[in-house]
Amino acid sequence: MLGLSATACGSGNPATPSAGAGGAKAVTITVACQPAKSAPKERQAWDDDVATFMKAHPGVTVKSTDQQPCFDPKTFGPKLAGGQMETVFVVPVTNYDDVIGQGQALDITQYTGSIKNWNDLRPDVRELVTKDGKVYGVPNVHYGVGLVYNRSLFTKAGLDPDTPPKTWAEVREAAKKIAALGPGYVGYGEYSGGNTGGWHFTQAIYGRGGSILTPDNKKAAFNSPEGKAVLQNLHDMRWVDNSMGNKLLVGWESLMMAMGSGKVGMMLGAPDVVTDVVNKFKGNVADYGITGFPEAKASLSGGEAFMINPKATPEEAKAGLEWVDFRFNTVGKGRFDFARGKAIGNPVGVPDNAVYGDSATGKAIQADREKNASLPVTNYAPYVQAAATIPPKAEPAHAQELYAILDVVMSGVLSRKDASVDQLLTDAETKANSMLAAKG
């Protein structure tokens, strides 16, 4: 029954308004993403923000939960059904369609006028949380995919870390030199299972200008010259150059751990990869840099948004959005308090948030980040320059189903020397078209 028993839970409201002092309606909201106890300084900063917010908003009580990661697909549905989901929760961009499509987020269109800096948010980012003209979330983080690389390994391999690869041919050459450093060194790391293979295939094919689906989302479009180029390149790096190691990497953390070990030269990823490799997998922050996607024609959008529990009352929804404004949308405060971040030892300076783009708010955030940077921001300059010119591209419809199908092609070329790229893509296309036809 595999965990479905959890659906047996009852249901209830996420927070219950009650009479406050002087007869005013007091409201209690729960908010996700409190830093874990293992990060005491960040947790303290969060708790301080909660206290400040409550002082400024009498009648609003904020209770935090520290489930890590903030969004867990395994518990999301059951938590919602069981009345355990926070009033304000985080959803990654990969799950927007599912969460919005299934009615698991509140329509907040009527509140957008009061959301701080709403109009400074990038229109394409706002579009991602909008369905049929209704808004379902406040975008919190947004980024495009680039090429994350280990500068230290570049130097060791005789490569110039200040001129990272711009083409796939250069990636291939650099990967060979890094792998030649000795056993255990991997020039270029890539995923192949647990839906991460399909996810990275999508990143790679977007970068080459290809698509996963036809514009009407009715048919698969990845059996294309771009799709073939992605797979042939990986096949050749794995089996001709032997620059990808001999281990299949399954699941998000496997490649992060490998990158954190300092023996992987390059991978596709967004700037948050650097933050995670450093914070969670013991990587040395000075070692990593990120550059634009090689030969990029488009970049898969990544990011997350805050959404409101569909069971929230109007008072709770309003208080929840005020919390988001206070903690996440105010320049110089909350998560944008870079001076505090630097003081408590956070890696400040990674360009991990382009949610405000080039707007006045975006520029103010960027200036403040650079002023308080605690790491070499020049390591990220090529990415920032490239990101400004590469158009973002959203996840395909039915992303997770397609990623499961595309895992097979990725694991095929990475596990079999005799893999036929054409055959793998044709088989996957048949499966994808059949799945899409069944979905209508």
Next chain:
Amino acid sequence: MGILRRNLTAYGFLCAALICFTVFAWYPMVREFILSFQKTDLINPPTWVGLDNFKAAVQDPAFGEAWLNTVEFTLLALLCGYAVPFVVALVLNELRHARAYLRFVVYLPVMLPPIVAVLLFRWFYDPGPGLFNQVLDFFHLPPLAWLDSSSTALISLVLVSTWMNMGSATLIYLAALQNIPPELYEAAELDGAGILKRIRHVTIPQTRLILLLMLMLQIVATMQVFIEPYMLTGGGPENATVSVAYLMYQFAFSQMNYGQAGALGMLLMLALLVFAAFQLRTTREDRA
């Protein structure tokens, strides 16, 4: 009434178990049965969709592979996990020295939480510094891809599963073996039966019921294999280790399609029920 009062404590204990089973086993099963005919987002009232979830589950591109893999895994697991513990139990039963120590050693892996055992094997299988390839290298044998090739991944998962569960099976077999009256062996020996004949004519007939029961339990358990593909292979390479339970997980928690996951769960349960009914019938006939 008197009998009831005398057994009040026993009924009390039974009630506690009954409540636990109802809340944590039977109710979720009934709930899942209902869920498999509904489309639900777990927020709004569910809608009845008839057999749509079953159709969607059957039409999923990985459905056929998942069942084939599961059956293959079950057969391989039976080959290793059913026969090997019985042989180990036979050997342990014959031992005169260090018996308790060896039983403890055989049972030890059961005490490891499954997640730890699986992570341990992840290191064993590592194609670089992993223990297994180091051993092969010591004997000048070429390295194997273990989890990283579609031809070896499934059997690699079977090895993990067998290692984790062998201790329990061995102890159960051992208990059954020790219940065999020694006179039967003595009589067989007087008749000139060697070890193989003693096993064939005394041991197997005397442990037949437990062997059948274990067969059923093992099939039911191995057909629900989940943690090994989830932790070690993510269903790959090339779907070679996608099991039915893993696919259910994908439906529910990657695709958030709880109804479809429920439908696949019901299909798995149905398959196991058919098998269990057949098995129970065989056991009953055997008793008769």
